[in-house]
Amino acid sequence: MENELKFHYMVHTSLDVVDEKISAMGKALVDQRELYLGLLYPTEDYKVYGYVTNSKVKFVMVVDSSNTALRDNEIRSMFRKLHNSYTDVMCNPFYNPGDRIQSRVFDNMVTSMMIQVC
Amino acid sequence: MEGLTLSDAEQKYYSDLFSYCDIESTKKVVVNGRVLELFRAAQLPNDVVLQIMELCGATRLGYFGRSQFYIALKLVAVAQSGFPLRVESINTVKDLPLPRFVASKNEQESRHAASYSSDSENQGSYSGVIPPPPGRGQVKKGSISHDTVQPRASADQQEPASPIVSPQQSPPTSPHTWRKHNRHSSGGNSERPLAGPGPFWSPFGEAQSGSSAGDAVWSGHSPPPPQENWVSFADTPPTSSLLTMHPASVQDQTTVRTVASATTANEIRRQSSSYDDPWKITDEQRQYYINQFKTIQPDLNGFIPGSAAKEFFTKSKLPILELSHIWELSDFDKDGALTLDEFCAAFHLVVARKNGYDLPEKLPESLMPKLIDLEDAADVGDQPGEVGYSGSPAEAPPSKSPSMPSLNQTWPELNQSSEQWETFSERSSSSQTLTQFDSNIAPADPDTAIVHPVPIRMTPSKIHMQEMELKRTSSDHTNPTSPLLVKPSDLSEENKINSAVKFASGNTVADGYSSSDSFTSDPEQIGSNVTRQRSHSGTSPDNTAPPPPPPRPQPSHSRSSSLDMNRTFTVTTGQQQAGVVAQPPAVPPRPQPSQASGPVVHRPVDADGLMTHTSTSPQQIPEQPNFADFSQFEVLAASNVNEEQDNEAEKHAEVLPSKGTAPLAPPPKPVRRRLKSEDELRPDVDEHTQKTGVLAAVLASQPSIPRSVGKDKKAIQASIRRNKETNTVLARLNSELQQQLKDVLEERISLEVQLEQLRPFSHL
Numbered sequence: 043m044e045n046e047l048k049f050h051y052m053v054h055t056s057l058d059v060v061d062e063k064i065s066a067m068g069k070a071l072v073d074q075r076e077l078y079l080g081l082l083y084p085t086e087d088y089k090v091y092g093y094v095t096n097s098k099v100k101f102v103m104v105v106d107s108s109n110t111a112l113r114d115n116e117i118r119s120m121f122r123k124l125h126n127s128y129t130d131v132m133c134n135p136f137y138n139p140g141d142r143i144q145s146r147v148f149d150n151m152v153t154s155m156m157i158q159v160c
Numbered sequence: 161m162e163g164l165t166l167s168d169a170e171q172k173y174y175s176d177l178f179s180y181c182d183i184e185s186t187k188k189v190v191v192n193g194r195v196l197e198l199f200r201a202a203q204l205p206n207d208v209v210l211q212i213m214e215l216c217g218a219t220r221l222g223y224f225g226r227s228q229f230y231i232a233l234k235l236v237a238v239a240q241s242g243f244p245l246r247v248e249s250i251n252t253v254k255d256l257p258l259p260r261f262v263a264s265k266n267e268q269e270s271r272h273a274a275s276y277s278s279d280s281e282n283q284g285s286y287s288g289v290i291p292p293p294p295g296r297g298q299v300k301k302g303s304i305s306h307d308t309v310q311p312r313a314s315a316d317q318q319e320p321a322s323p324i325v326s327p328q329q330s331p332p333t334s335p336h337t338w339r340k341h342n343r344h345s346s347g348g349n350s351e352r353p354l355a356g357p358g359p360f361w362s363p364f365g366e367a368q369s370g371s372s373a374g375d376a377v378w379s380g381h382s383p384p385p386p387q388e389n390w391v392s393f394a395d396t397p398p399t400s401s402l403l404t405m406h407p408a409s410v411q412d413q414t415t416v417r418t419v420a421s422a423t424t425a426n427e428i429r430r431q432s433s434s435y436d437d438p439w440k441i442t443d444e445q446r447q448y449y450i451n452q453f454k455t456i457q458p459d460l461n462g463f464i465p466g467s468a469a470k471e472f473f474t475k476s477k478l479p480i481l482e483l484s485h486i487w488e489l490s491d492f493d494k495d496g497a498l499t500l501d502e503f504c505a506a507f508h509l510v511v512a513r514k515n516g517y518d519l520p521e522k523l524p525e526s527l528m529p530k531l532i533d534l535e536d537a538a539d540v541g542d543q544p545g546e547v548g549y550s551g552s553p554a555e556a557p558p559s560k561s562p563s564m565p566s567l568n569q570t571w572p573e574l575n576q577s578s579e580q581w582e583t584f585s586e587r588s589s590s591s592q593t594l595t596q597f598d599s600n601i602a603p604a605d606p607d608t609a610i611v612h613p614v615p616i617r618m619t620p621s622k623i624h625m626q627e628m629e630l631k632r633t634s635s636d637h638t639n640p641t642s643p644l645l646v647k648p649s650d651l652s653e654e655n656k657i658n659s660a661v662k663f664a665s666g667n668t669v670a671d672g673y674s675s676s677d678s679f680t681s682d683p684e685q686i687g688s689n690v691t692r693q694r695s696h697s698g699t700s701p702d703n704t705a706p707p708p709p710p711p712r713p714q715p716s717h718s719r720s721s722s723l724d725m726n727r728t729f730t731v732t733t734g735q736q737q738a739g740v741v742a743q744p745p746a747v748p749p750r751p752q753p754s755q756a757s758g759p760v761v762h763r764p765v766d767a768d769g770l771m772t773h774t775s776t777s778p779q780q781i782p783e784q785p786n787f788a789d790f791s792q793f794e795v796l797a798a799s800n801v802n803e804e805q806d807n808e809a810e811k812h813a814e815v816l817p818s819k820g821t822a823p824l825a826p827p828p829k830p831v832r833r834r835l836k837s838e839d840e841l842r843p844d845v846d847e848h849t850q851k852t853g854v855l856a857a858v859l860a861s862q863p864s865i866p867r868s869v870g871k872d873k874k875a876i877q878a879s880i881r882r883n884k885e886t887n888t889v890l891a892r893l894n895s896e897l898q899q900q901l902k903d904v905l906e907e908r909i910s911l912e913v914q915l916e917q918l919r920p921f922s923h924l
Contacts, residue, residue: 086902086905129494130488130494133466133491133494133495133496134466134484134487134488134491134496135466135467135469135470135487135496136470136480136483136484136487137484144481144484145484145485145488146485146488146521147488
């Protein structure tokens with residue numbers, strides 16, 4: 043389980059990078075392309091990608107560096123799907139924002155995405 | 161034996177039973193045989209019966225006197241309601257339903273019971289004959305009753321209460337009624353099955369058939385129940401089981417239904433139709449749902465907002481997680497609101513869950529909203545679940561309203577032909593589903609998403625640059641009005657500069673384009689105050705007046721990228737002063753007013769500028785390891801600069817050679833910088849000790865661009881080209897450095913390992 047901790051740590055540190063990118067953008071342009079932040083930073087084993095929504099909800103994706111077949115467009119589409127599923131979860135009145143997401147639909151989507159990539 | 165208090169109904173009932181058992185009409189003692197038969201009909205386990213008999217004292221006495229009999233009956237009722245058998249429970253249990261006895265030959269009793277129940281029945285219109293309704297007791301609202309005995313009387317007694325509760329409890333209660341019941345017999349009273357729909361059902365006379373065949377699922381029962389109730393006593397037949405919608409629940413129950421409106425025909429019809437789909441919603445159920453919908457939202461074409469729906473369904477006391485799942489299943493178009501159909505589906509699922517049925521992973525076909533008017537309605541027959549999800553989003557809320565009216569109109573028809581499902585469009589690509597959201601959030605359209613930031617920035621910077629050019633030419637060089645001034649106050653500049661800086665640092669995001677931004681900023685700095693945030697542009701600033709920050713000292717264009725490079729690539733500066741370093745962009749040479757002094761001044765300025773630059777760059781461009789080094793160089797350069805202040809020329813010469821080999825990591829801006837005259841002023845070059853000789857070489861190779869004020873476009877294009885080249889060079893450099901970094905890290909790790917190994921020895 044130390045891997046989990048490591049990932050948590052990585053995601054946490056990447057939040058700083060995300061913030062940097064957001065603030066650096068300056069102009070409050072709100073369009074899709076600015077939502078996708080791209081590669082935040084590479085480490086020796088992993089690559090970290092970021093995406094931020096208009097409501098400042100951040101998605102961080104950690105990808106194994108050895109997975110070279112993963113193209114930028116694919117990452118974008120994955121983020122888009124994540125975004126869609128996230129909005130669906132938000133629509134559920136029984137979901138309190140900030141809770142851990144327990145939606146089966148959401149989990150299925152994420153799992154299928156991960157399977158497809160691996 | 162304690163005193164037994166009986167309610168009126170109980171009293172009547174018990175006395176009837178007593179007389180029933182009192183074959184010999186002794187009015188005092190009942191025949192044991194009959195009593196035993198009666199007890200057996202109560203469908204209680206034998207030991208319970210024995211317990212009852214013991215408790216009531218009959219075993220002691222050896223016979224059933226009236227009081228014993230009454231106590232026994234009460235105990236039977238207690239046992240049937242599930243309470244522990246205790247003597248004190250006779251009186252303590254409140255609202256005990258009448259004991260139920262399966263009628264084998266208890267017609268009489270049942271009739272009696274029915275009569276009782278009908279009396280107390282307020283709802284219902286029991287028509288005279290009373291087929292013993294199984295008496296679904298709505299004893300517990302919302303609880304999933306377990307089949308078998310249901311005290312009938314309780315149902316009756318509670319009848320009055322149920323309607324009140326129905327609004328809240330309806331879901332739970334209704335399933336309740338469907339419980340499998342073994343029907344019932346005597347006594348029956350109208351089943352009150354759906355407490356919830358109680359009020360609703362009352363018109364039907366309530367007689368709900370208790371014997372719902374077991375399916376807890378309301379839907380399953382749906383056909384049967386309503387209809388079944390209407391069995392007239394005479395018909396009692398038997399098997400009504402209707403319910404069976406649920407395959408598992410098929411039970412042959414003979415349900416005796418109280419007849420309210422004697423629509424026996426319905427029952428039969430219902431039965432036949434009930435077997436197809438466990439999740440089907442019957443008309444009665446649907447009507448009930450609609451009524452509930454109306455209580456929240458009077459307009460049947462409208463939506464129930466998520467918050468209202470949440471409150472409503474929370475009353476059903478299901479766990480939030482399950483309610484959340486139900487919502488996900490039923491909110492077809494994912495708009496956070498429920499239409500009538502969605503509401504019915506959700507309600508139905510809640511009812512089912514209350515009855516113990518697991519929630520499906522996908523919305524069952526019969527619960528799919530009938531999106532008749534929605535465009536792309538696809539056949540419901542297709543994967544309902546998937547289509548539902550995928551299709552619904554595609555429907556998009558807007559379509560909802562137009563569809564609703566038509567939906568309502570068609571609803572009655574649909575009801576009749578349950579198979580009339582609209583087909584949903586297959587477009588379920590998630591991206592499509594964003595139709596609504598995207599408009600709010602951002603176009604999810606992949607096409608639009610691909611827009612590269614680069615091109616956009618281009619424009620402004622270009623304009624900017626042109627502005628700069630104009631300004632430069634028009635204003636004094638000393639005039640710091642040029643937007644390129646790095647002064648923090650100049651926001652636009654700032655931004656550009658920042659971006660330029662970033663780019664300069666070789667930001668992967670930026671193309672050579674970005675470099676141009678930085679380039680523009682470069683000139684600014686030159687002689688200006690240290691505060692300039694320059695991005696390397698400081699190098700070129702030498703040209704302008706030493707102290708006053710020359711607006712754009714560098715004639716070099718705002719081709720920022722090149723500026724930065726230039727600065728960093730001071731390597732060439734020294735030598736290039738002569739114009740060696742070709743400034744890629746044809747930045748109009750900014751008049752270098754005092755070049756002589758410029759260099760001196762600039763140097764420090766540049767150094768500072770560089771420092772600030774580098775200080776900012778690392779922040780802005782975390783990925784650029786080069787900049788980290790760069791800062792070192794800054795210091796070095798600064799020191800160099802200081803030294804050189806005296807002999808600028810010499811220094812330059814010296815520095816240059818040394819620098820020549822160390823091209824600054826930053827983009828080959830320095831090369832650009834070297835605008836002719838500026839070359840000399842390139843003190844910055846000295847500051848940066850090169851990182852690799854590659855850059856220097858690259859820079860050197862670039863032809864200096866003669867200042868051509870009039871040839872902006874060409875200059876720009878040329879600078880773009882150059883920037884791109886430098887970009888690739890830098891990228892290569894970057895990868896090399898990364899490799900170096902890796903190697904260094906490995907070395908470090910190995911050293912650490914060695915250290916570890918050695919450590920133990922130290923302890924010895």
